[in-house]
Amino acid sequence: MTTRHVVVVGAGPAGLAAAEAALAAGARVTLIDSADRPGGQYHRMLPEAYGAARPERLQHGWWAFDRRRRRVLTHPRCAWWPETSVWALERPDPTEPGVPRVHVVRGPADGGRRSRLRLDPDALVLAVGAHDRVLPFPGWELPGVFTAGAAQALAKGERVVVGDRVVVAGTGPFLLPVAASLLQAGSRVLEVLEANTAGTLARGWARRPWQLAAYGGKAGELAEYTALLLRHRVPCRVGRAVVEARGDGRVEEVVTARLRADWSVVPGTERTAPVDAVCVSHGFSPQLELPVAAGCTLRSAPGGEFVAVDDDQRTSCPNVYAAGEITGIAGAPAARAEGALAGWLAAGGVPDALALRPLRRSRDQGRAFAERLAGAHPIGAAWPEWLRPETVVCRCEEADYASLCRAAGNAASRGARVAKLETRAGLGPCQGRICGPTVAELSARLTGRPAERPAEGIPAAGPHHRPIAQPIRLGELAAAPEPLPGNTESHPSM
Amino acid sequence: MYGTSAVVVGAGIVGCACARELALAGFEVTVVERGAAASATTAHGEGNVLVSDKGPGPELQLAQLSRRLWPQVLAAAAERSAHAARAVEWEPKGGIVVATTDAGARELTRFAAGQRTAGVHTEILDADALAAAEPYVTRDHAAAVHYPEDAQVQPAAAAAALLTDALAAGATLRTGCEVLGAVTCGERITAVRTSTGLLEADCFVNAAGPWSGELATRLGVPVDIRPRRGDVLVTTPVPPMVFHKVYDADYVGAVGSSAEDLQTSAVVESTRGGSVLIGSSRRRVGFDDRLRPAVLSAVAAKALRLFPALAGVPVMRAYGGFRPYVPDHLPVIGADPRLSGLWHVGGHEGAGIGLSVGSARLLRELMLGQPTEMDTTPFRVDRPAVLGGRPAPAREETA
Numbered sequence: 027m028t029t030r031h032v033v034v035v036g037a038g039p040a041g042l043a044a045a046e047a048a049l050a051a052g053a054r055v056t057l058i059d060s061a062d063r064p065g066g067q068y069h070r071m072l073p074e075a076y077g078a079a080r081p082e083r084l085q086h087g088w089w090a091f092d093r094r095r096r097r098v099l100t101h102p103r104c105a106w107w108p109e110t111s112v113w114a115l116e117r118p119d120p121t122e123p124g125v126p127r128v129h130v131v132r133g134p135a136d137g138g139r140r141s142r143l144r145l146d147p148d149a150l151v152l153a154v155g156a157h158d159r160v161l162p163f164p165g166w167e168l169p170g171v172f173t174a175g176a177a178q179a180l181a182k183g184e185r186v187v188v189g190d191r192v193v194v195a196g197t198g199p200f201l202l203p204v205a206a207s208l209l210q211a212g213s214r215v216l217e218v219l220e221a222n223t224a225g226t227l228a229r230g231w232a233r234r235p236w237q238l239a240a241y242g243g244k245a246g247e248l249a250e251y252t253a254l255l256l257r258h259r260v261p262c263r264v265g266r267a268v269v270e271a272r273g274d275g276r277v278e279e280v281v282t283a284r285l286r287a288d289w290s291v292v293p294g295t296e297r298t299a300p301v302d303a304v305c306v307s308h309g310f311s312p313q314l315e316l317p318v319a320a321g322c323t324l325r326s327a328p329g330g331e332f333v334a335v336d337d338d339q340r341t342s343c344p345n346v347y348a349a350g351e352i353t354g355i356a357g358a359p360a361a362r363a364e365g366a367l368a369g370w371l372a373a374g375g376v377p378d379a380l381a382l383r384p385l386r387r388s389r390d391q392g393r394a395f396a397e398r399l400a401g402a403h404p405i406g407a408a409w410p411e412w413l414r415p416e417t418v419v420c421r422c423e424e425a426d427y428a429s430l431c432r433a434a435g436n437a438a439s440r441g442a443r444v445a446k447l448e449t450r451a452g453l454g455p456c457q458g459r460i461c462g463p464t465v466a467e468l469s470a471r472l473t474g475r476p477a478e479r480p481a482e483g484i485p486a487a488g489p490h491h492r493p494i495a496q497p498i499r500l501g502e503l504a505a506a507p508e509p510l511p512g513n514t515e516s517h518p519s520m
Numbered sequence: 521m522y523g524t525s526a527v528v529v530g531a532g533i534v535g536c537a538c539a540r541e542l543a544l545a546g547f548e549v550t551v552v553e554r555g556a557a558a559s560a561t562t563a564h565g566e567g568n569v570l571v572s573d574k575g576p577g578p579e580l581q582l583a584q585l586s587r588r589l590w591p592q593v594l595a596a597a598a599e600r601s602a603h604a605a606r607a608v609e610w611e612p613k614g615g616i617v618v619a620t621t622d623a624g625a626r627e628l629t630r631f632a633a634g635q636r637t638a639g640v641h642t643e644i645l646d647a648d649a650l651a652a653a654e655p656y657v658t659r660d661h662a663a664a665v666h667y668p669e670d671a672q673v674q675p676a677a678a679a680a681a682l683l684t685d686a687l688a689a690g691a692t693l694r695t696g697c698e699v700l701g702a703v704t705c706g707e708r709i710t711a712v713r714t715s716t717g718l719l720e721a722d723c724f725v726n727a728a729g730p731w732s733g734e735l736a737t738r739l740g741v742p743v744d745i746r747p748r749r750g751d752v753l754v755t756t757p758v759p760p761m762v763f764h765k766v767y768d769a770d771y772v773g774a775v776g777s778s779a780e781d782l783q784t785s786a787v788v789e790s791t792r793g794g795s796v797l798i799g800s801s802r803r804r805v806g807f808d809d810r811l812r813p814a815v816l817s818a819v820a821a822k823a824l825r826l827f828p829a830l831a832g833v834p835v836m837r838a839y840g841g842f843r844p845y846v847p848d849h850l851p852v853i854g855a856d857p858r859l860s861g862l863w864h865v866g867g868h869e870g871a872g873i874g875l876s877v878g879s880a881r882l883l884r885e886l887m888l889g890q891p892t893e894m895d896t897t898p899f900r901v902d903r904p905a906v907l908g909g910r911p912a913p914a915r916e917e918t919a
Contacts, residue, residue, distance in 0.1 A: 117810045129813050144813075319811070423793070432603065436684060437693055450793060455756050455836055493811040494838045497756065500798075501831030504820035 029054045029103070032372045033128050033147040035112055035316060038066020039091075040350025040361035041153035044369030045098045048151070053373030056105045056145060057098065058112060058130060060496070064095050066155055067175060068358045087358070109134055111496035115319040125150050125345045126320045131502055140499075144507045149345040149372035152317055152333070153365055156310035156351035159330075160196075161409050162427075162464060165271030166306070167418045174204040174307030181211035188213065189303025193280055195219035195268040196307040197403040202251035204305055205260060215260045216299060221308075222403055223265035223287050230402020269296070269412045271304055280304055289406025308405055311463055312352040314490035320346050324490075329355055329400035330463060331490070337386070338377055339368035347372045355399060360392020410468060419468065420461040422454020430465065434472035445469060455497070462489050524548065525721040526887075527712060529699050529735060531557035533675060533873050534865055535727035536682035537880035540593075542725075543689035545884050550721065551683070551691055552714060554698035558679035561729045561872065564841025566752060566787065566797050567675040568765070569874035572615045572667035573772050575631060576638035578898035579850060583871070584639065585893050586878030587669055593877050597685040604684040607677040609792050615670030616645065616654060618661050618826060619769035625663035628769040632665045641668050656761045656829045663769075670765055672789065675873045682876070702739040708860040709739065723887065725863045730807075730842040732852075732866040741858045743906050745867045747842035749803045751815055753823075754837040757794030761829060765789040768826060771800070782815060786822035788830075796830065798823045800870070802843075809840060843869045848905035850898055851875060853882050857902045863887065864901050 032048040034041050037059035045057045059066070099106045110132045118124035125147055133140030158173035165171070172180075172188050174196060180186040192213045194205045197220055205218045220227070255262060269291060270281035284295035309329060317333045318324070323342035325334040333348040335341055341348050349364035363385045371377060413419075415428035433445040445451075451465045452458030458465070466489055524547050528539045531553035543549045551557075571587055574580040590610070598605035617632075619625040632642045643666040650657060650664045687693060694716070703711035703718065711720040728735040730747040770785035787799040801815050816838055824831055846852060846867035856862040865883050868875045882899070885892040901907065 114811060114813050116813055436601075436604070436680070437687060453793065453795075457836060492837070493840075494753075494816075494835055497834035497836045499832055499834050500753075500755065500820050500824060503753075503817055503835060504824050504831070506817070 030148040030372075030374050031056070031145075032149045032151060032369065033058065033145050034151040034153060034369065035059075035128070036066065036153035036155055036350065037061070037064035037106075037108075038153060038155050038350060038361065039068050039358040040155070040365035040368075041066070041151070042091075042094055042098055043362040043365030044151045044153055044347075044349055044372070045104060046094055047366040047369030047375070048373035049098065049101050049103055049369075051370050051373035051375035053149075054103045054105075055098075055101075055369075055373075056107060056147070058107045058110045058128075060109065060111050060135075062108045062134075064099065064106075064108075065091065067179065068361075107132060111135070111498075112316060113494060113496045113498045115316055115495070117319070117321050123344055126343070129507075131496075131498055140502055141508050142498075142502050142505055143510060145510070149347065149374075150320070151347045151349060151365070151368045151372050152320070152322075152341075152352060153348070153350045153361075153368070154313045154316055154352060156312045156355060157459065158307050159309045159311045159463060160306050160460070161308045161405070161412075162417055162419050162461075163269055163271070163412045164414050164417045165273070165277065167421050167424075168271050168273050168277045169275070170273065170277030170302060171271050171304045171306065174200060174305040177303070177305040178204045178207045181207040181213075185211060187211050188305065189301065190214055191216055191301045192303045192305060193217055193219065193268060193282070193299065193301050194305045195221070195266075195282070196309075197221045197405070198307060198309050198399070199248055199403075200307050200310075202248055202255065204307065206251045206254045208305070209254060209258050209260070213303070215255075215258065216301065217282075218255065218260060218262045219266045219268065219282060220262065220264045220403075221267040221285055221289055221406065223285065226287055226404065227264060227402050230398060230404075268304055268306060272298075277301060277304055285406065286408070287406065288408040290408035290411055309403065310351060310355050311459070312355070313459070314352065315492040315495045317341065317346075317348060317352060318490040319493060319495060322346060322348065327354065327397075327400065328404065329396070338371050339364055339389075340371070345372070354393060354396040356392035356396035360389060360395065363388035363392060410471060419464060420449075420451035420454065420458075422456050422460075423450040423452075425449045425451035425461075427468070430468050431472055434469055457492050458489065524723070525550070526723045526725060527552055527719055527721040528725045528727055529553075529712070530727035530729060530731075531679070531683060531693065531695070532560060532562040532727065532729045533558065533679040533682065533876040534729065534868065534879060535725070536679045536686060537876040538725050538727055538865055538883055539686035539691045540682045540689065541880040541884040542887070543686045543691040545888060549686065549691035550719065551686070551693045552697045552699060552712075552719065553693070553695045554715070556695050557683055557693065558676045561841045561843065562679045563676040564750075564752070564839050565675050565870070565873055566789065566799055567609075567673040567678065567873050568871065569671040569673060570615060570667075570765070570871065571635075571640050571669050572617055572642075572665075573767075573871075574635075575772075576634050578895070579871070579875075580635070580638055580640070581894050582851065582875055582878045582882075582899075585881070586875050587671070589877040589881060590671065590673075590874075594681070597681050600688045601681070601684050604677075604681040607674065608681050609674040609677065610671065611673070611792075612669075612671040613764050613789075615667040615765040615767065616650070616657075617665045617667070617767055617769050617771070618650070618657060619663045620658070620661050620825060622662050624769040628663050628665060631772060642666070643668065654763055654766055656827055657766060658826055658828055666764075671874075672765060673873060674791070678873065699735060700738060702859070702862075704740070704859065707858070709862050712739070723861045723863060725865060725883065727865050729866060729872070730844040732844055732864065736856075736864070739859065739862065741856050741862065743852065743856075743864060743901065744847060745852065745906075746804065746845050747807055748845035748869065749801070749805050749808070749840060749842055750799065750870065751801045751812075751819060751838060751840045753798040753816060753819060753835045754839070755796040755798070755830070755833045756836045758796060758833055759794075760790060762788050762790045762796055762827065766826060768822060770822075782818065784815070784818045784822050786819075786826045788823050788827055795836075796833065798835075802870075804845070807842060811838065811840070844872065845869050846905055848903070850905070851879060852901055852906055853879050853896055853899040854886060854901045867906075
């Protein structure tokens with residue numbers, strides 16, 4: 027029997043667990059991540075140069091992560107490819123079943139010549155995670171306004187403090203660890219604002235509370251953050267949001283306001299507070315360009331669109347598995363369980379192995395948690411009322427709300443693609459990763475019609491259709507792919 | 521003709537241009553589109569309004585007619601919607617064709633001489649003149665010709681502007697409405713069955729781009745218009761490095777070829793947003809929309825031969841589209857001889873954006889029975905390449 031070759035894209039909690047399980051099942055693994063170290067967003071590691079003496083202080087489950095990392099990265103059947111971007115997945119001919127060919131560029135993104143390589147694995151595990159979702163509001167483009175994830179990454183990864191007086195705002199439990207990271211890095215957190223009202227939160231979280239007990243780890247983690255905030259006397263308010271940032275050249279103050287359940291502002295409740303930084307988070311958007319490029323079917327859920335997977339983490343494409351936040355925002359424990367399942371099965375491990383039972387249970391609890399999370403922290407429908415005509419919606423192209431209104435008002439340019447080309451929203455370097463969901467929601471609201479689905483038979487163009495998944499320099503693209511390095515060359519499947 | 525109703529099937533640039541001409545001529549126009557306006561082939565091109573890539577003949581004449589019409593059409597549209605016309609980003613930037621081999625240089629010089637006799641403005645650039653016009657272009661070239669008439673539009677916005685103007689003139693738009701078949705009375709089409717019901721009219725215009733063949737088949741009168749896939753690379757915004765539409769002399773050969781396998785040639789230009797657009801490829805692969813890294817790689821390599829300085833610029837997007845291809849490389853404009861009341865406008869391959877306004881003008885004149893701006897016989901439906909073609913297999917090539 028030849029060894030199966032499993033390519034795992036993403037080395038966060040899900041990807042690392044997938045790699046470990048695939049190795050345990052006897053496969054040869056290539057683990058790919060765009061960062062220079064494993065861990066993903068969750069276990070973001072300080073660069074080696076910092077020589078962090080006690081990384082566990084900022085990190086949950088650090089030791090378990092550290093053990094797993096060592097086991098995987100030093101395994102003789104594992105090829106660890108850091109600083110590697112998957113820029114394209116090439117689907118096989120529909121008549122010849124096979125796994126998409128994985129096209130990567132390897133080397134520091136800002137460095138000189140990166141090498142272009144391609145892999146033809148027997149199975150593919152996508153564990154590429156999610157990024158922050160941030161809703162626009164007047165002034166959000168000012169320097170000093172950070173996504174909560176970016177602020178946390180700076181605090182955890184570089185020990186850089188984003189400001190001395192910081193407000194953390196948005197929705198979701200992620201606000202708490204962000205505030206905690208800021209406190210530990212030395213910022214003063216003025217307040218933490220959860221936009222959803224006490225009623226919405228209670229309805230979401232109090233439903234079937236016995237399920238939460240099963241997810242005790244996550245609850246305990248949140249309790250720790252809450253205790254930390256209490257110790258630092260950081261007020262946490264619900265039903266309140268940052269609705270405007272102001273400043274000359276950078277943020278100097280924020281306007282906060284009390285919100286109704288639909289996130290409309292209660293008039294007369296506006297307050298201003300002097301700050302030098304704001305961190306906002308409105309949940310997460312899964313990174314769907316690779317699953318879509320692979321041809322995976324998506325499913326719609328209250329929190330947005332995710333990759334549809336079956337009980338074995340299989341996507342709709344043969345031998346393509348998905349794990350972690352791209353299947354639903356459920357946190358690291360669920361991501362690890364999904365990753366382990368996906369890795370084991372992708373490697374050809376037996377699907378009814380006893381060891382899989384606790385993983386499946388943990389994954390199912392994670393899914394229930396994800397559903398609850400989405401229910402307790404929805405995005406209120408009235409948020410667009412915060413916008414002004416001049417509010418920037420797409421930061422890359424500086425497209426404003428007025429231009430979206432204009433495009434929506436004209437029957438000839440209402441189509442998503444025309445509106446995009448006309449307003450330029452989503453055409454910049456981020457390729458709509460940041461503003462895409464926002465623009466889709468605003469357009470649907472402005473035209474009074476749900477975001478269009480491409481008609482059957484017309485190729486392309488869902489919102490996650492980015493055939494070039496990561497930027498690649500023209501020179502790198504023009505070069506022929508290099509032969510695979512090292513021991514992988516001898517493998518029969520190459 | 522007032523009171524005569526027309527259904528235009530397809531809201532790509534050609535359908536939009538036809539709807540506009542017919543609405544302005546007094547037809548009661550309904551535009552039917554199965555997806556959203558300007559969302560398929562129109563939104564996946566570069567926005568070429570070119571005379572430079574066509575040798576003397578009917579297509580060049582149509583290109584010259586269209587080139588004359590574009591500024592007039594946009595000026596008229598601007599009177600009704602200044603915003604829509606501005607969004608078109610009309611840029612008469614001119615084209616420069618560069619030959620990088622001696623054989624290419626001889627061919628280019630000969631080709632340009634022929635065009636000159638047909639009334640195309642051409643200007644041979646020596647090394648200094650080329651360096652002044654395009655400082656970043658390769659020094660390693662054998663000949664270069666400047667075509668000041670070449671222009672560029674933002675294609676989806678151009679279609680939207682034409683459609684906006686059509687709607688202002690009384691046309692109506694139905695999106696999400698797919699034509700399923702024809703209702704005929706004798707040899708005449710009286711209505712189309714659509715996904716949203718029956719639609720009656722006096723005449724029908726097939727402007728379904730690369731799907732024209734499929735639509736015509738549904739209407740019972742097949743025409744041989746097939747898809748020919750193309751790919752375009754888009755870079756992140758960069759400081760201005762490309763000032764004209766600059767392309768390799770190979771391009772003309774690739775446009776004129778009928779080869780089924782991959783043809784690539786470099787077409788490089790900047791957009792107002794600062795991105796550089798890089799084309800082009802031609803493949804006949806049916807409607808297969810899968811990305812082919814090898815194709816993108818070949819396109820990139822050709823572009824770098826023209827602009828070595830672009831090697832470090834990141835490509836952030838690629839898009840592919842399907843050109844409507846006719847085996848004899850000529851557009852189809854005219855009445856269907858087999859089904860009275862049905863008209864076809866299409867088969868412009870990669871030139872549909874530029875040729876749309878001229879084609880629509882000819883359609884209007886033909887439908888009104890007026891003298892036409894140019895001889896339309898070469899574009900007639902009743903020609904072997906359109907009607908006599910062998911049935912097209914669904915997929916022709918897999919490379």
